[in-house]
Amino acid sequence: MAGEIAAYSPGDRLYDGFVRQGFIPGQPVIYMFNPRASSVDDLKEAQYGSTRSNRKCLSFEMGGATLAITVETVTARYVEDDEAEHPDWYFEGTAIESGFSPIPAGSRARLYLVSLYGSDLEEGYIQLIADPDPDPNAAFRYTEEP
Numbered sequence: 001m002a003g004e005i006a007a008y009s010p011g012d013r014l015y016d017g018f019v020r021q022g023f024i025p026g027q028p029v030i031y032m033f034n035p036r037a038s039s040v041d042d043l044k045e046a047q048y049g050s051t052r053s054n055r056k057c058l059s060f061e062m063g064g065a066t067l068a069i070t071v072e073t074v075t076a077r078y079v080e081d082d083e084a085e086h087p088d089w090y091f092e093g094t095a096i097e098s099g100f101s102p103i104p105a106g107s108r109a110r111l112y113l114v115s116l117y118g119s120d121l122e123e124g125y126i127q128l129i130a131d132p133d134p135d136p137n138a139a140f141r142y143t144e145e146p
Contacts (some may be wrong), residue, residue, distance in 0.1 A: 007139035018140050021077065021112040022090045023127050026134030030142050031102070033062050035113060035121040043089055043113070043121075046071040057096055060124065067126070068098035069109060077112070086118040092129070103128050 008015040015025075023030060038058055050056045050070070059068045072094065076087035090112050097105040108129040114122045 007141050009139045010137055014142070015140055018125075018142075021088075021125065022075070022110060023112070023125070023140065024110075024129075024134050025136055025140060026138030027127050027130055030125050030127045030140055031062065032142070032144050033060055033124050033126065035060055035124045038113075038121050040089065040115055040119050040121065043071065043074065043091070047074050047091075055096075057093075059098070062100055063102075065099040065101070067100040067103060068096045069093040069103075069111070070096065084116070086115050088115050089113045089121075 006014075008018065010025075018030065019025070038060065042058055046056045046058050055070050057068045057070045059066050061067075070093045071091050074089060074091045077090050078087045090110070092108065092110045095103045095105055095107045095109060103109055103126070109126055110129055111124055111126045113124045116122045
């Protein structure tokens with residue numbers, strides 16, 4: 001895979017961290033990205049401001065393209081071994097047509113967004129949901145922005 005940095009297997013510290021964040025081993029890839037202009041308020045608006053006929057989405061610049069994704073489920077994730085007062089955010093959604101080829105329109109994806117100070121999103125991780133029955137012992141194939 002172009003741009004692959006590493007593969008993390010069971011027993012690796014980062015593997016365990018990805019599992020705690022909600023990622024599933026054996027799914028195709030995890031990308032790290034900088035949410036830049038997105039905030040927790042944008043995440044709330046995409047979740048609670050959408051209607052069936054007017055779906056709001058979050059957009060992220062990745063690898064020279066834009067990933068636009070609807071927000072369907074959101075979960076606050078408190079990191080127990082972290083001193084941060086505010087939670088990080090896990091969500092799942094569906095990509096809409098946006099030009100980001102690693103995750104084509106209609107694909108389901110899961111995202112983990114690190115939140116600092118309660119409103120800013122510092123970094124994010126995204127994983128394509130492709131296999132409904134993945135191998136629980138497979139490696140995470142980790143990639144920076146494509």
